[in-house]
Amino acid sequence: MITLEGITKTYRMGRVEVPALQGIDLHVGRGDFVAIMGASGSGKSTLMNIIGCLDVPTSGRYLLDGTDVARLNDDELARIRNRKIGFVFQSFNLIPRTSALHNVEMPLVYAGEGGRTARAREALVAVGLADRAHHQPTELSGGQQQRAAIARALVTNPAILLADEPTGNLDSGSSLEIMKLLATLNAEQGRTVVLITHEQDIARFATRVVELRDGRIVRDQRSDP
Amino acid sequence: MNLFEALRIAGNGLLANRLRSSLTMLGILIGVTAVILLVAVGNGASVQINNQVQSLGANVIYIYPSNARGSGGVSQGFGTAQTLTQTDVDAINNRQQAPDIVAAIPIAQSGGQITYANQNYFAPTTGTTTAFPTVRNYQIAEGTFFTDDDVAARHRVVVLGQTVVDNLFGSTDPIGQTIKISKQSFRVVGVFATKGGTGLGSQDNVVVAPITTVWAYLTGERGKVISQIVASASSPSVVTQAETEITTILLQRHQISDATQADFQLQSQQDILNQANSIATALTLVLGAIAGISLVVGGIGIMNIMLVTVTERTREIGIRKAIGARRRDILIQFLIEAMVLSGLGGALGIAVGALLAREAPNIPAIASSSFPTPVVSAPSVVLAFCVSVAIGLFFGIYPANRAARLHPIEALRYE
Numbered sequence: 243m244i245t246l247e248g249i250t251k252t253y254r255m256g257r258v259e260v261p262a263l264q265g266i267d268l269h270v271g272r273g274d275f276v277a278i279m280g281a282s283g284s285g286k287s288t289l290m291n292i293i294g295c296l297d298v299p300t301s302g303r304y305l306l307d308g309t310d311v312a313r314l315n316d317d318e319l320a321r322i323r324n325r326k327i328g329f330v331f332q333s334f335n336l337i338p339r340t341s342a343l344h345n346v347e348m349p350l351v352y353a354g355e356g357g358r359t360a361r362a363r364e365a366l367v368a369v370g371l372a373d374r375a376h377h378q379p380t381e382l383s384g385g386q387q388q389r390a391a392i393a394r395a396l397v398t399n400p401a402i403l404l405a406d407e408p409t410g411n412l413d414s415g416s417s418l419e420i421m422k423l424l425a426t427l428n429a430e431q432g433r434t435v436v437l438i439t440h441e442q443d444i445a446r447f448a449t450r451v452v453e454l455r456d457g458r459i460v461r462d463q464r465s466d467p
Numbered sequence: 468m469n470l471f472e473a474l475r476i477a478g479n480g481l482l483a484n485r486l487r488s489s490l491t492m493l494g495i496l497i498g499v500t501a502v503i504l505l506v507a508v509g510n511g512a513s514v515q516i517n518n519q520v521q522s523l524g525a526n527v528i529y530i531y532p533s534n535a536r537g538s539g540g541v542s543q544g545f546g547t548a549q550t551l552t553q554t555d556v557d558a559i560n561n562r563q564q565a566p567d568i569v570a571a572i573p574i575a576q577s578g579g580q581i582t583y584a585n586q587n588y589f590a591p592t593t594g595t596t597t598a599f600p601t602v603r604n605y606q607i608a609e610g611t612f613f614t615d616d617d618v619a620a621r622h623r624v625v626v627l628g629q630t631v632v633d634n635l636f637g638s639t640d641p642i643g644q645t646i647k648i649s650k651q652s653f654r655v656v657g658v659f660a661t662k663g664g665t666g667l668g669s670q671d672n673v674v675v676a677p678i679t680t681v682w683a684y685l686t687g688e689r690g691k692v693i694s695q696i697v698a699s700a701s702s703p704s705v706v707t708q709a710e711t712e713i714t715t716i717l718l719q720r721h722q723i724s725d726a727t728q729a730d731f732q733l734q735s736q737q738d739i740l741n742q743a744n745s746i747a748t749a750l751t752l753v754l755g756a757i758a759g760i761s762l763v764v765g766g767i768g769i770m771n772i773m774l775v776t777v778t779e780r781t782r783e784i785g786i787r788k789a790i791g792a793r794r795r796d797i798l799i800q801f802l803i804e805a806m807v808l809s810g811l812g813g814a815l816g817i818a819v820g821a822l823l824a825r826e827a828p829n830i831p832a833i834a835s836s837s838f839p840t841p842v843v844s845a846p847s848v849v850l851a852f853c854v855s856v857a858i859g860l861f862f863g864i865y866p867a868n869r870a871a872r873l874h875p876i877e878a879l880r881y882e
Contacts, residue, residue, distance in 0.1 A: 296789060296875045317793045324791020335786045335879070339483050351472050352791040394790065 243401060243434050244270040244293060249302035251288050251457075262288040263299070264457040270402070270436060275428040277437045277448035285457040287406075290438045294327055294404050295319045307401040324353050328395025328403045332410035334387040336379040342366065342390040343375040349398045365393035369423060385416030392423060402434045403427065409444055421447045470803075477804040480776065491772045492812035494765030495858065499816025499851050500823065501758035507824040507841035509751025515839040516743040520736055522662055522670065524604045525703040526569075528710055528735045530559075530696040530717070550721065550730040551693040556596075558716050559698055565716060567709040570598040571698035575678050577685040579649035583635040590631050592648055592674045594681025600659075602699040610642040610657035618677040623684065626657040628673035648674065651684045706735045755847075759854075765812065766858040773805050773866035784870050785878025798871040805863025806856050813855025817848050 251263040262285045270276050280286040291297040292304065295311055298319070304312045307326055314322065329335075336345045346362040355361075366372050369389040379387055388408060395403055405424060409417035425447045427433040437448055445451050453461035481488040532550045551573070558564060559571040575594035580587055593599075597615055600607065613624045625646070632641050641655045653676065662670040682691045700709035710733050717731050718724075777784070784797055824841035827833050 291876055294789070296879075317795075320788065320791055320793040323789060329789050331789075331879070335782070335789075337783055337786055339479060348787070349790045352787075352793070352796055354469075398791075 243272045243274070243307060244268070244436070245303075245305040246293075247303040247305075249289075249292060249299045249304060251285075251292065251297070252300045262457055263292075266302070266457075266459060268452065268459065268462075270434065272434055273428070273432045275425070275435045275437070275447070275449045277439055277445035277451045278454060279440060279442075279445050279451060280454035281440060284454040286438050286440075286454050288457075289454065290404065290406050290436075293402075293436060294329060295322045320352075324349055325398060326401040328392075328398065328400040330388070330391050330395050330403065330405040330408045332407035334379070334384070334391045334411070336387055336390055336394075338379055341376045341378055342371060342382065342393075345379070345390055346394045346397050349394060353398060361397055362393070365397040366390070368396060368427075369393045383416070384412050385419055388412060388416070388420050389423065392420070392427075396427070396433075402436055404436050404438075406438045407440075408437070409439075409441075417444070473799055473803045474807070476800055477807045480780070480800075480804050481807060484776075487772060488808060491768050491808055492815065494768035495762065495809050495812030495855050496765075496816040496819065498758065498762035498765040499813045499855050500820040501761050502755055502851050502854075503817055503820025503843060503847060504823055504841065505754035505758045506751055506847045507820070507843045508839060509747065509754045510842040510844050510847075511839035512750060513744060513747035514842050516747055517740065520740045520743060523736055523739075524602075524699065525736050525740070526700040526706055526709075527602065527604075528698045528700060528706065528713065528733055530555075530698065530713060531732050531734070532694075533730045533732045551696055553691075553693065555717060555720060556693070556696055558720055559696065559713055561716075565698075565709065565712040567700050567705040567712060569699045569701050570602050571696055572596050572598045572602050573678055573693040574695045574697055575681045575686060575692060576694050577649075577681055579685060581631065581635065581646055581648050581674065583644065583646040586635045586637075588631060588634040590628075590672050590674050592625075592676055592681060592685060594676055594678035594685070596678060599675060602697050604699075605662065606660040608658050608660040609640075610655070612657050613675075613677050618679055621679040621683045622677065623651065623653045623680055624656045624676065625653040626659060626675045627655055628659050628669075628671040629661045630669055630671040631674055632658055648676075649685055653680075703737070706737050710735060762854065762858060766809070766862040769805055769808055769859060770862035770866060772808075773801060773863055774869070776804070777801060777866045777870040780870075781873060781878050781881040784873050785875050785881065788873070788875035789879060794871040797873075798867045801867035801870050802860060802863045805867065806859035809859030809862075810852070810856045813852050816855070817851055820851075821848070 246266050246268040249263055249266040250261065253260045253262055266289060278286050278289060288297070292299050295306070298314070299312055302312065303310060306322065309322065311319065311322055336342070337348065343359070343362050343366065346365050347358045350358040350361060363372065363375065366375050369392050371386060371389045371393060374382060374386055374390070379390070382390065403424070408424070409420055412420060421444060424435055424437070428435045437444070439445055450464045451461065452459055530551065553573060556571050556573045559568055572595045577592045577594065578589070579592055581590055596618055597612065599605065600612055607626070610626070612626055613622065616622070617624050625648070627641060635641070635646065636644070641658060644655050645652050646655060647653070659671070659673070686692060698709065698713060700706045713733060714726065714729070718726060718729060721730055723729055787797060821843050824843045828840050
């Protein structure tokens with residue numbers, strides 16, 4: 243599903259070159275639930291941006307669902323993000339003043355696909371938020387907002403679900419709910435989930451933990467669910 | 468992304484900041500209102516001028532003596548020559564030579580104090596022949612016009628315009644009364660119906676007498692001068708042919724081979740109309756251009772607000788890009804938002820402008836003056852709307868492009 247080969251990323255800050263990733267090789271198979279861990283500055287955000295096709299690597303090869311995405315231009319990346327990746331962000335990132343239903347429809351709007359309302363409703367049902375479809379983000383609790391965001395991530399039926407600290411802004415109760423939801427999506431629907439976190443408790447839900455330090459993978463461990 | 472979706476998103480964005488959106492729209496609204504209103508006033512002036520000239524008769528041709536040239540070729544100025552004669556008038560009245568002319572009349576002008584009882588008034592006295600009402604399109608309201616006998620016998624009879632009657636007689640019936648013009652007595656035989664028209668000289672402020680009488684009693688030592696000939700073509704469409712006929716007749720009669728040396732000149736109502744129209748058009752353009760400046764100012768307002776909006780919604784742009792919006796999608800979204808602002812402002816401006824134009828004649832201060840009634844023309848409405856949408860497009864491109872080029876990671880990080 244995801245194959246990273248010798249991925250490096252170097253940022254240029256003025257005259258100084260800052261290496262963020264120094265040769266990442268990683269394979270994530272279909273149906274995997276991977277947690278990428280690491281302290282801040284370990285390069286996990288950079289890795290997430292690259293996996294999420296928000297950024298391109300300085301060197302290396304990145305195959306996503308059979309497509310080499312390392313050398314695509316902005317619009318091609320946008321298309322890949324739209325079709326193959328479902329984002330779940332720490333701060334939910336729902337579009338303000340727009341109902342949950344419309345938020346969930348949004349990726350389909352950019353995909354130019356039909357039957358949007360029905361599919362968006364379906365996704366909301368899947369995350370257990372059908373009764374809040376017409377509420378705006380400000381009228382939803384944190385947990386509910388994150389559920390809506392997960393529904394939005396799922397609606398295009400993407401190859402991977404990419405969750406960046408999805409519980410970072412939630413209380414422990416809601417965190418548990420969200421992680422259970424992600425685990426269920428992985429276990430019952432076979433969704434590939436890549437989770438980025440720095441919390442052990444959260445990483446526990448994954449079936450595989452990859453730890454980054456200074457831009458390199460220092461641990462890659464499978465655990466039984 | 469289809470247009471409907473784009474409009475919905477734009478509408479949402481605009482509704483999120485109602486006050487700001489309305490104020491921005493107000494800028495365009497005022498600009499468009501100004502354009503519609505000022506162009507309507509210009510059009511109104513044009514219509515007013517047209518009506519006045521038409522009321523003088525669109526088929527009338529004036530023939531003036533041209534600049535007299537002394538033996539040394541020194542021009543002595545417009546109208547100084549006395550080259551027109553009664554035989555010229557007779558020749559133009561010859562249907563064989565001038566088939567497109569209905570009638571031609573000589574005119575001799577004289578000023579003079581007019582008195583009746585203890586009232587006195589000043590109006591020009593026009594000496595002419597019996598075809599005057601036909602040529603100049605006057606109707607007799609009371610009494611009769613003078614006859615060929617009156618002309619032949621130099622009878623001292625006059626026909627008065629309504630303005631003169633009002634000033635001299637008040638409620639007295641003027642027919643059969645005797646008035647004095649330059650101390651000579653004249654009997655009033657008729658009164659013209661009101662023609663209306665202001666500005667270019669009222670057509671109701673006239674005193675008309677037989678030309679022979681004017682020559683005999685009023686022009687004095689200046690003799691039997693014909694200051695102009697007025698001819699009427701059989702219809703406004705044959706004015707040009709009629710002018711050619713007159714020119715041919717007069718050049719031949721005055722034995723002039725070179726038309727540029729003619730000792731007379733023609734002016735038709737059409738010429739006057741054209742001149743007046745070109746002035747009115749220029750006026751409309753100038754007014755429109757001045758109003759156009761406020762449209763540009765409104766456009767800058769839109770650009771300003773769109774820049775603020777793009778900055779405020781950086782994060783939203785990042786989200787949209789993360790979930791698959793391409794540059795073009797973002798560009799179109801913000802362009803449409805700008806165009807909805809300006810288009811809506813434009814449409815409201817047209818409505819307000821048209822309303823003001825319609826209500827203007829009901830405002831007492833305007834109704835009592837000779838201010839032209841504004842006329843809103845369809846092309847100005849269509850143009851104003853298109854221009855306002857185009858302004859949204861033009862001033863929206865820069866902010867929209869700025870939004871479209873945002874990098875998704877940086878946009879997502881923006882607080």
